[in-house]
Amino acid sequence: MPLPVFLHGRAVRLEPLGEHHVEGLAAAAAEDRSGYGFTPVPSGVEATRRYVADALAAQAAGRTLAFATVRNADGLLLGSTRFCELDYWQGPVPWPPAPSGPEGDPLAAIPDAVEIGGTWLSARAQGTGANTETKFLMLRHAFETWGVRRVSLRADARNIRSRTAIERLGATFEGTRRAHARGLDGVVRGTSFYSVLDEEWPEVRAHLEQRVGACCTGRAAVRERQPAGPLRLAAC
Template identity: 80%
Template sequence: MPVPVFLHGRSARLEPLGERHVEALAMAAAEDRASYAFTPVPHGVAAAERYVADALAARAAGQALPFAVVRAADGLVVGSTRFCELDYWQGPVPWPPAPREPLGDPLTAVPDATEIGGTWLSARAQGTGINTEAKLLMLRHAFETWGVRRVSLRADARNLRSRAAIERLGATLEGVRRAHTRGLDGMVRGTAFYSILDEEWPHVRDRLEQRVAAGPTTERIRPLLSA
């Protein structure tokens, strides 16, 4: 199970999510909720407490590695993101295929594949370049520290803004699983699945580093990755 880490960038810092972030997350989520139609975002302190507790339980179970997204300029918490769907490929091949637990010491194991998801940003942080750099930091950690073979991303198929933002990262659309699950609005939704492979990472990294160096665009990007 990967240990919690701090990831530092020029405009963004990712901190292991903890109880100390509850009130700041609630404040970030309360700024303007108009863009959260497809993305689960806590509303209020009580909801933020449950949100953090659920994330920490997933981390304790080895199912996720959640972060608070922090604006580097002033230390303001502006959202959250996480690694999830951690998959380990060592040992015998199971059938049917399914995510596997790590062999050996789980405290030192690193995954062979993972997903980035559960991402949301406050209204003031959207379109500032923070999300792009946060994804660069996470992808770099996954491919260059863990040595994963693939990173997956997904979005509600109706969420065209999020899908466009994922594609701008350099991810490849694998397809849309139709009538996959229920959305936050209760409607049956499809899910668009994307991925980046290890052999694609150098090209993706170069493009993302250029985008981060160039600074934010004028377009306001809505929260990515409604799972």
């Protein structure tokens, strides 16, 4: 499985998730929880401790690679995200098709396809461009360091905010799997799937570089200083 790595951007950086992030993440999640109806976000220090422990256990098993999202300006923790559904296409073709583990040394293995998921941000970070730069850093690492063929993203079909954010990245909508799983509210929900392919990455990268650059030239900072209000979709 890929080893933990730091990903550095202009406004944010992604650090390998660790126990030392627990209190900062708990504080970030407590700012305003009204926007987490479709997203599993821990509430309180003990829940956050379990959240981090579960993420690290999944990482040790080779299923995920988890990060803490940190603001560069002051080191403030803003949230978390992760690579998941790491898929390896070397070796015999499995049947029926399903995500498979790596051939050979798992510590040296590089995935052929991966999903970005488990993303959440504090209320103050939403609409500041942090999500756009986070996704840009992860997509760039997946395509340019690992050389994957596909990056997938998904969202509860009812979560229009997340779906719009994914579409603004330049990802292609693949469809909605109906009655796919139970949502956090217990209601059986559909899941909307998106992807970016390696041949699409140059165009998507140019689009994201433009957006990240615009957000980092002052617009995001202005929005962040505004009084907190209802969570809305933002240009970044």
